[in-house]
Each structure stands twice: as C-alpha cells, then as structure tokens.
Amino acid sequence: MACFLLCSKSQQEIPISDSVENVQKRELLGSSVSGEEDFSSDNSKVALCQNGNRVMVVVDWSVEAKEALEWTLSHAVQKNDTIVLVHVLKSLKLQRESFIGFEFGNKVNYIKAHKLLFSMRSMCLKTKPEVQVEVALLEGKERGPIIVEEAKKHKLSLLVLGQRKRPLLRRLLNRWAKRRSRRRKKKKTCRATAEYCIQNSSCMTIAVRKKSKRIGGYLITTKSHKNFWLLA
Incomplete structure (x- = not known):
C-alpha cells in the first residue's frame, strides 16, 4: 500500500446560503426514523x-x-476538512509461465493508478484549495472489505462512493433470473462494493449518482435512504 499526503493553503471560507438544496440536505442528513442511523450525531x-x-x-x-x-x-x-482519495488496485494472478508479463502488468497498473489519483487530487485542489488532500493506493481482491478496513484507520466522518445505474435490459433480465442464484450474483457485482460499504462501514457511507442531465441533481443512497433525490 502506498499513501501520500498533500496539503493546500487555507483561503477565505465561502458562506453557505440557506436554499432548497440545504433544506433537502437537512432532510437527508437529519435524524432517521426509528433511530437506525442518527445523521445528526457527532460521528456522522x-x-x-x-x-x-x-x-x-x-x-x-x-x-x-x-x-x-x-x-x-x-x-x-x-x-480545514480533509479529503482522502482511495483507489483499490485488483491483485493480478501470478502464473508460473508468465512471470515477466506479470511484473510488467503490475508496473503498468501501478503507473495508471498513480496518474488517476494525482489527477483526482489536482481536481480537488483546483475546486477546493482550502481543503487538505491525501491519496492512498491499496491492493487486494475484494474491494468492499479493503475499503471498509481503510475507512476505520482514517476515523472518517463520511465515506463516499459512486453508484452505477443498471440499464433497463439488465434490470429486466435480473428479475427474470431471480431463481438462478449464480446469474443473480453476477448481475450484482457492479453495485456490490457500494452496497457492502454502506452496510458494513462504521462511519456514515453514501453512494452517489447523478440523476440525469435533463433533470439534474443527485440520487443519494445510505442505510436508511435509497435513491434520495438531492437537487444540486
């Protein structure tokens, strides 16, 4: 695992005005029904x-x-907040007859991963120069457990992941294949990481997806909210 710390200088804070967006934000982040997830607590x-x-x-x-x-x-x-950018590099399988290819593939993947992390870091510093940025490159087979474990080490206030929208055809096929456990398990792999982190992370975890270019806003999924529409 490689971890790099990059900090930026503080600048003047931009005040947040009260708007429809903030009202929705309070609704989403407020105390949940039946006390399952208290978003207003000190830890979330x-x-x-x-x-x-x-x-x-x-x-x-x-x-x-x-x-x-x-x-x-x-x-x-x-x-004064800190953003921790994490990328999980999937471990390559080593085969006896292809050791050279394995080593070359590993180096290429590491170079690409570092470029990705520093590209995202640049985006953070350009958009929010008043925040600190850390980047961490991890490696393993199962992304979900690795991310959850790394989140514990950093004592986070929030964990954010992107979530994918399944195409209509895939959703229809998924319904048709409900009784076939193997196929159903395959269909869920694209969303498995976000779902695993939401259910198992010790900190508040959010999966985010843009609703659409035409309508705008974001769809937010947490333990107690699924596809909550947040105007942006």
Whole structure:
C-alpha cells in the first residue's frame, strides 16, 4: 500500500446560503426514523458540521466515481476538512509461465493508478484549495472489505462512493433470473462494493449518482435512504 499526503493553503471560507438544496440536505442528513442511523450525531455530521472532518472518496476511471468526487467537493467538505482519495488496485494472478508479463502488468497498473489519483487530487485542489488532500493506493481482491478496513484507520466522518445505474435490459433480465442464484450474483457485482460499504462501514457511507442531465441533481443512497433525490 502506498499513501501520500498533500496539503493546500487555507483561503477565505465561502458562506453557505440557506436554499432548497440545504433544506433537502437537512432532510437527508437529519435524524432517521426509528433511530437506525442518527445523521445528526457527532460521528456522522457531513456538510453542515464543524470544521476538521475527514471524508474518504473511492475513485476509479468510471464516470460515477468522478461524479461522486464532484458531489463531495460541492456538498460535503469545507475549510480545514480533509479529503482522502482511495483507489483499490485488483491483485493480478501470478502464473508460473508468465512471470515477466506479470511484473510488467503490475508496473503498468501501478503507473495508471498513480496518474488517476494525482489527477483526482489536482481536481480537488483546483475546486477546493482550502481543503487538505491525501491519496492512498491499496491492493487486494475484494474491494468492499479493503475499503471498509481503510475507512476505520482514517476515523472518517463520511465515506463516499459512486453508484452505477443498471440499464433497463439488465434490470429486466435480473428479475427474470431471480431463481438462478449464480446469474443473480453476477448481475450484482457492479453495485456490490457500494452496497457492502454502506452496510458494513462504521462511519456514515453514501453512494452517489447523478440523476440525469435533463433533470439534474443527485440520487443519494445510505442505510436508511435509497435513491434520495438531492437537487444540486
């Protein structure tokens, strides 16, 4: 695992005006029904909380990951907060007859992963120069457990992941294949990481996806809210 710390200088804080967006934000982040998840507690305050929070964003090359980072920068961090950018590099299988190819593949993947992380870091510093940025490159087979474990180490206030929208055809096929457990398990792999982190992370965890270009806003999923529409 490689971890790099990068900090930026503080600048003047931009005040947040009360708007429809903030009303929705309070509704989403307020106390949940039946006390399942108290978003207003000291351990789970997000954008409207005090300074000094640590927010982790899981990044990769997908559009959804970039959208999740954009949402975090515009909704979940403010002056003196820290963003931790995490990318999980999938371990390659080593075969006896292809050791040279394995080594070359590993180096290429590491170079690409570092470029991705520093590209996302530049995006953070350009958009929010008043926040601190850390980047961490992890490696393993199962992304979900690795992310949850890393989140514990950083004592986060919030964990943010991108979530993918399944195409209509895939959703119909998924319904048709409900009784076939193997196929159903395959269909869920694209969303398995976000769902695993939401259910198992010790901190507040949010999966984010843009609703659509025409309508705007974001769909937010947490333990107690699924596809909550947040205007942006």
